[in-house]
Amino acid sequence: MYAVIKTGGKQYRVASGExxxxxxxxxxxxQEITFDEVLAVGGEGDLQIGAPAVSGASVVxxxxxxxxxxxxxxxxxxxxxxxxxxxxxRQGYTELEIGAINGGK
Numbered sequence: 621m622y623a624v625i626k627t628g629g630k631q632y633r634v635a636s637g638e639x640x641x642x643x644x645x646x647x648x649x650x651q652e653i654t655f656d657e658v659l660a661v662g663g664e665g666d667l668q669i670g671a672p673a674v675s676g677a678s679v680v681x682x683x684x685x686x687x688x689x690x691x692x693x694x695x696x697x698x699x700x701x702x703x704x705x706x707x708x709x710r711q712g713y714t715e716l717e718i719g720a721i722n723g724g725k
Contacts, residue, residue: 621663623679623721625655634679634718644712647683653716655679661723668723677723681716688712 622635628643647653658677661668668674688710696705 621661621721621723623658623662623677624660625679626657626659626673627655631659634681634721636718636721638718639684639715640718641689641713641715643714644686645683645714647714649683649685651683652719653681653683655681661721674723677721679721680719682719684715684717686712686714 622633624631624633626632627645630643632640632642634640645653656673656678658674658679659670659672661674661677668677670677689712691708691710694705694707694709696707697703
């Protein structure tokens with residue numbers, strides 16, 4: 621069974637037992653989080669698509685770790701103008717382990 625959930629402005633296709641990295645969530649390591657905004661639930665040949673979310677569906681996930689992605693380097697330059705700017709960014713993430721997927725009505 622799989623589900624499509626929405627968190628952090630992005631959509632993720634998840635299945636039970638998977639580990640995914642999502643945008644930073646304010647939760648402690650080991651805490652369980654329930655996602656109620658489930659856009660689709662499928663498995664065994666049937667698919668429920670919500671408008672916009674499947675009513676009664678939820679996904680339970682456990683927080684495994686917090687961290688930062690690899691550095692993205694930003695370099696801006698204007699030729700012949702003696703302008704150069706260097707900048708870097710590391711986006712934070714939360715690693716989740718997907719547990720139970722509860723289907724809708």
